[in-house]
Amino acid sequence: MDTDYDVAILGSGISGSLLATILARRGARVVMIDAASHPKFAIGESTVGHTSGMLELLGMQFDIPEFQQLSTFMGARKHIASGIGIKRGFAFIHHDKSRPFDLDYSNQLVISPILHGPEAHWYRQDIDAYVAHIAVRYGSDLKQQLRIKDIDLGQDKVTLVSDRDERITCRYLVDAAGPNSPVARQQALRDTPTRCKTHSRSIFTHMIGVKPFDDVLVGSERKPSPVPWFQCTLHHIFDGGWLWVIPFNNHKWSTNPLCSVGLQLDPRRWPVPEGVTPEQEFNAWLKENPIVERQFVGARSVREWVSVPRLQYSSKRTIGHRYCLLGHASGFIDPLFSRGLAGTMMSVHSLSLRLLDALKEDDFDVSRFETFDRLQQGLLNHNDQLVNSAFIAFRDFELWNAFFRVWVIGEAALDFLRLLKAKFEFKETRDERAFHGMDEVPYPGLLCPDEAAYKKLWDESVASIEAVERGEMSAKDATARIVHGLQSAQIVSPALGLTDPSRHHFDGRSVADALSAFAWGKLSAPESIKQRYAGLPAGGMLRMMMNNVVSAALRS
Template sequence: MPSKPKEEVPAATASKAAAKAPAAAPATAPSPVTAAASAPAKAPEQCDVLIVGSGLAGSVSASILARQGKKVVMVDAASHPRMAIGESMTPQLIEWLHILSLRFDVPELKHLLDIKAVTKYIGPKHGRKQSFGFMRHTPGNEPDPREATQFVIPKLLTEASHLFRQDTDTYYFNVAAKYGAVTRQNWRVSDLDFDDDGVTVTGQNGEVFRARYLIDASGFRSLLAEKFGLREQPARFKHHSRSLFTHYIGVKPFDDVCHHPNSLRPPAASPWSGGTMHHLIERGWFWIIPFNNFKGSMNPITSVGLTFDERLYPKPKDMTPEEEFNKYLDMYPAVKRQFEGAKRVREWVSTDRLQYSSKQSIGYRWCLMSHAAGFLDPLFSRGLSNTFEVVYALLSRLIPALDEDDFAVERFEYVETVERGLLHYNDALVNSSYISFNHFPLWNAVFRVWSAFLTPGVMRLTRARQNYALTGDVKWLDALENTLHPGLWWPESHEFKQILDLMAETCEKYEAGSIDGDTAAEIIMKSLRDCALVNPVFQWTDPEVKFVLPSTLMMGKFMYWGTRKAPAEMRELAQDTLRGIVRSGLKGKKLL
């Protein structure tokens, strides 16, 4: 008879015997799982891995496992195509996809590596993610053009995309099926029953699968989290926000409606509409993500959302989501001009608090993957990057575990460690950002802590990927996990960790009223000026430089500084990256 959980959830390092399942919910709580009314007519279908959820995380995981010869079943309560948030790509995300493609031999993952590849292989429905743009607004006023920041993604790193998720998710669902994954859409799980040898998964239609391992990639409404009582109440995060979002047709580029003189706009080569536009308000922000800003795109749609602190902006009971959104548009005239004549083309989604967390994300024969384990906020577009870092950490362990028939929780310990770290550091960054939105000098300083360390964070991934591609030695990828601070975007750098911690502490002091905004901004800026690792070429320590567009010449100067003048930790990283570029050129391989 299958064993049932009786005791407290064990730590990730617990033994197999102690880690079969977490504690059940209190006896007074209603059971989230209902057993099938009667036994199925035939024996369960056997598989190696069952994946719940067929978004990008689930479909890419299924593609990799099936490509590696594992028998995979992927089920989803809904069907494709469908809208999803997480539409904005980052260089870190692209590197993780490239690493996954190389390590596990799934060439289709390279179809996401830049906007040209996305357009060619998936279709002309996607936008360009050239930049992160931020403009501060106050109620009833035109925005001050001096209260704006922008960071353009260096072309040497990537030409990233705005993903039209209904197309990308459908594409990778079909890739998984092509490699042999068994798929079920509109298939709801009614029961999960774990024992020493695996898990029995029963659908509401009576169909039963028997798996050796379960990956829950379903998101917030995780049946596994409900069954084992994994959700923390309340979420452990400091940050608070809720969201309204949908798709529109006819949203005007901010460049056309902002009424700012050319001298106070971003350079012509990087207009606001060339990337993701963030309109900052007190403890909140509007997002504008166009899918029609790339030549050849046939998609007139723009993704639109408003994410804000539910403690300051409680959810109204007497308004529709559209009425509420329009209420806030009326408060910010420049944002409202973008929507003149625009039409909504999807139903609104209106959430309660977005943040949720789990006591643990790894157990014996199961994993809560990424957004099933926890979620912060779409600010800075870190969701998909974090997701695929977790996908890599899990699958690089799960495939040999399947081969060896050994699912001891200890071998998956790092998956939980990095998942918690990714959420923790994102919480520090996003919470600090929301606090800073109502005082531009403080936001300007927080913006620089985030952006100044993005490039080395990408370079460490590029270096590992280059060396693996050139040598075939997995030790270069394994080294990515041998870090001081798993989950930090430059996890080898203790000095960066100290600056991030100082930033979070300083913003919280400002929030509490113990210091003023200018003092808080100066404390953070001084930490950047005192850090020799901060790239001087991009002028991160000069708060008057609001728009950072790394040209080819600037990247050359940056690499010269990095390889010749930077501190040892940065110099080694830059030298290795440059060496990889040269070696790949000599071997005729395109590694960047």
């Protein structure tokens, strides 16, 4: 069948542009169609290990060095956008009006510079424009400020008609147009109401003049922390919500004075107030939270606040005859834990392989994309459990402090090894099959999707927390159960201290801890965990750590 393109992608945001680059790199005829034009405001700024790890993997597998540059803070800052911020850690500061402010009620997880850190605070308008233009460099077409008014999903081809009556035909349609996905609307794919348990709404903007939290604390309020709070993605957490503070101006090379700020609230407790602007609502919230307010004295927003009455939406299916929904178009939970971009990278990886095969064999049967759908649904469902559990746990620091570790183990300690192993194998063999099957896992979308012991810990922790919500278990009992689960699971090296609830801060900068964890994984861990370390070459690991230590020294 003769068509204008092999693949048309609605949306040239991060997911559409990454996919377009990969497909074009492999010789497909691709067009991105965007209702807006670059550069444009986009949200989703804080990266995590899975974001950068998957991006590096995509760069290696498809031989796209630009992705590899974007995957590290230093590479992105030097080659792509000087306006990004540094993310040396995740920081959670717990606020509880029933006690005086005290930094003892905080958690910090430093992203190990020895293994892969730091992460970044992406100034999305620069990053998204860059990736869209890279896609064009590799051969994709980009049509901006063009809206599609009609989509015909025919038997042999898809026909799109734009509001300028331009006809575009393709063999397959990817809808990466975000929450207002035209295909989701046309095919009635959204769950109504959403199946998500999480309830949160958001007001967010970019501001100038936000002060480092480190600078507004005085006297005994100050307590030592591994890295400055301002060089972390800072989460002020409290019963019923949380506030993100994501600075772009938090390192010596930054050329961007802005800071991203967003307040999430449970709308069942705090419905959108009538006759009040988001800015007025934010200022009123600050008045109630004077310690946080200090950060914002003299700060001003540089753009309109955005208000989203409920963040969660989900889709029954993300695939169908000659189409799929990708990334933000398929569903969303909440920015807590910054899982959005990471999920997007995994989805792009899963879809790329399947779509390239489908194009080659000219067979777009829906069954070819089932694994991709399972991944996207799994990402949404697990993220929902993660965020909903965290929101419940915010009511009690000890409960949060226990659940925080369940997240850390999946986020930073376990799945990282799976990605690393595949990369070492690829470097050794140059065979891209090292990256195949990453989505064919027993628990798609779980932070560590192939580890039964982690799945058990996860299920039990979530069940305990949900029992607290239903009033069937006290927060104290749930905390004790989660801690017991952590201690008996034996899935992380004791050197990391994650099973000790009295340790609140985790400093990933110790070479000794990293080596000790490596030795534990190779020699003393339970069998399934040993398997995770088995393919990691000791020499390669040491070289990687040494390189990273030298880079960290140069950075400082």
